[in-house]
Amino acid sequence: MDSTAEILLERFSAEADADRTAARDRFRAAGLPTPGQEAWKFTNLRPLAQFLDARAEPANDSTPDLPGRLVDGAYRVVIIDGRVDGEASGTGIGGLSLSRGSGLQSGTAGNRALRDLSIAMADDGLRIVLEANAAPAQALELVFIGTGSRPDGHHFTLEMELGANSALTVVEHHLGSNAYAATLATDVRLADGARLRHVKLQDESDAAFHLSDCALEIGRDASCERFVLSVGSRLARDEVHVALNGQGSSVRLLGAYAGRGQQHLDHTTHIDHKVPNTSSHEVYKGVLDDRSRGVFQGGIRVMQDAQKTAGHQLNKALLLSRQAEIDSKPALEIYADDVVCSHGATAGEIDEDALFYLRARGIDAAAAKNLLVQAFLDEVFDGIADEALRERLKDRVHDALQVEGSDHG
Numbered sequence: 001m002d003s004t005a006e007i008l009l010e011r012f013s014a015e016a017d018a019d020r021t022a023a024r025d026r027f028r029a030a031g032l033p034t035p036g037q038e039a040w041k042f043t044n045l046r047p048l049a050q051f052l053d054a055r056a057e058p059a060n061d062s063t064p065d066l067p068g069r070l071v072d073g074a075y076r077v078v079i080i081d082g083r084v085d086g087e088a089s090g091t092g093i094g095g096l097s098l099s100r101g102s103g104l105q106s107g108t109a110g111n112r113a114l115r116d117l118s119i120a121m122a123d124d125g126l127r128i129v130l131e132a133n134a135a136p137a138q139a140l141e142l143v144f145i146g147t148g149s150r151p152d153g154h155h156f157t158l159e160m161e162l163g164a165n166s167a168l169t170v171v172e173h174h175l176g177s178n179a180y181a182a183t184l185a186t187d188v189r190l191a192d193g194a195r196l197r198h199v200k201l202q203d204e205s206d207a208a209f210h211l212s213d214c215a216l217e218i219g220r221d222a223s224c225e226r227f228v229l230s231v232g233s234r235l236a237r238d239e240v241h242v243a244l245n246g247q248g249s250s251v252r253l254l255g256a257y258a259g260r261g262q263q264h265l266d267h268t269t270h271i272d273h274k275v276p277n278t279s280s281h282e283v284y285k286g287v288l289d290d291r292s293r294g295v296f297q298g299g300i301r302v303m304q305d306a307q308k309t310a311g312h313q314l315n316k317a318l319l320l321s322r323q324a325e326i327d328s329k330p331a332l333e334i335y336a337d338d339v340v341c342s343h344g345a346t347a348g349e350i351d352e353d354a355l356f357y358l359r360a361r362g363i364d365a366a367a368a369k370n371l372l373v374q375a376f377l378d379e380v381f382d383g384i385a386d387e388a389l390r391e392r393l394k395d396r397v398h399d400a401l402q403v404e405g406s407d408h409g
Contacts, residue, residue, distance in 0.1 A: 077126065082150075223251070257294055259294055264295070288317060312343075
């Protein structure tokens with residue numbers, strides 16, 4: 001195991017439970033992922049070593065300001081540097097129970113180093129349970145704030161269980177200041193007929209690392225719509241593993257990302273169609289400027305018994321600079337013969353003819369560029385049902401790209 005992984009494990013508690021200890025042992029044996037592993041071919045975690053010195057002085061020990069809500073009227077839980085802040089959190093939603101917990105089940109297939117790291121090193125955790133048939137109108141908003149007070153990193157685990165025929169909207173907002181590493185392991189389990197809308201805004205400090213592993217298990221006739229917007233972090237990886245376990249189950253994975261400077265934004269997904277009559281729809285779009293780099297790795301696997309599967313996967317990138325880079329690897333692995341599946345990837349620059357057309361009609365360069373970027377991303381944002389949330393996220397993209405005139409119409 002390399003020295004960076006050793007530093008990450010220095011705070012491991014000898015009193016940890018069996019699951020955390022098992023995760024620690026697997027991570028110790030495997031170490032941090034490297035570009036020599038296929039799943040990490042395009043993302044190098046070596047820069048973590050530059051600031052994960054356990055002897056580093058805290059960058060900040062003040063109480064951070066809370067951001068405005070992304071969803072009006074949402075019930076909010078605040079997590080600061082990997083610990084739930086009870087005083088800053090709300091009072092509750094009918095049918096929904098929340099409890100503290102610091103560990104997930106550690107047994108997973110394959111090399112899931114980020115998940116193992118989060119479970120082993122979790123400072124705190126949250127377990128969310130929605131009872132059967134409950135469908136609260138109020139959204140649940142989880143606000144994760146990093147202050148840099150712990151340069152060696154903070155780690156968190158999140159569990160969500162939705163009962164049969166229930167429905168919930170969950171919004172994650174990740175932000176912070178200074179340098180730190182934040183890891184998050186999430187388990188989501190949807191019982192038969194459950195519906196989850198899950199929106200995530202990754203807006204961490206531009207000196208931070210954001211490393212997230214989310215596992216989704218979806219039951220019969222259940223559905224999940226997940227949207228992620230990545231605009232922050234020096235390096236971020238949003239990894240999603242979906243298991244469609246029941247007939248009639250479905251998942252929609254939508255993503256948008258905006259990179260500037262030397263940001264590295266990685267979105268990696270894997271969807272398993274395990275039974276007949278399941279569907280998946282996946283669209284990720286990114287806008288990259290300066291020397292930023294985007295990564296998309298999408299995998300759809302259709303098992304032998306999963307007839308009548310429908311799967312769609314698409315990644316598109318718009319490069320605003322000749323130094324920007326996108327690595328895209330969509331993939332299909334199909335063992336059934338009665339399926340409808342497709343995948344695709346494109347990358348290109350702003351259409352000069354379209355830009356000239358707008359300029360010729362009196363629109364200045366910045367506004368014309370804004371309109372073209374907006375049009376490029378709209379397909380992804382249109383999947384967000386809440387109009388106010390959709391517009392706030394659009395505004396954040398335009399702020400991140402420093403594109404003027406962000407009137408969405």
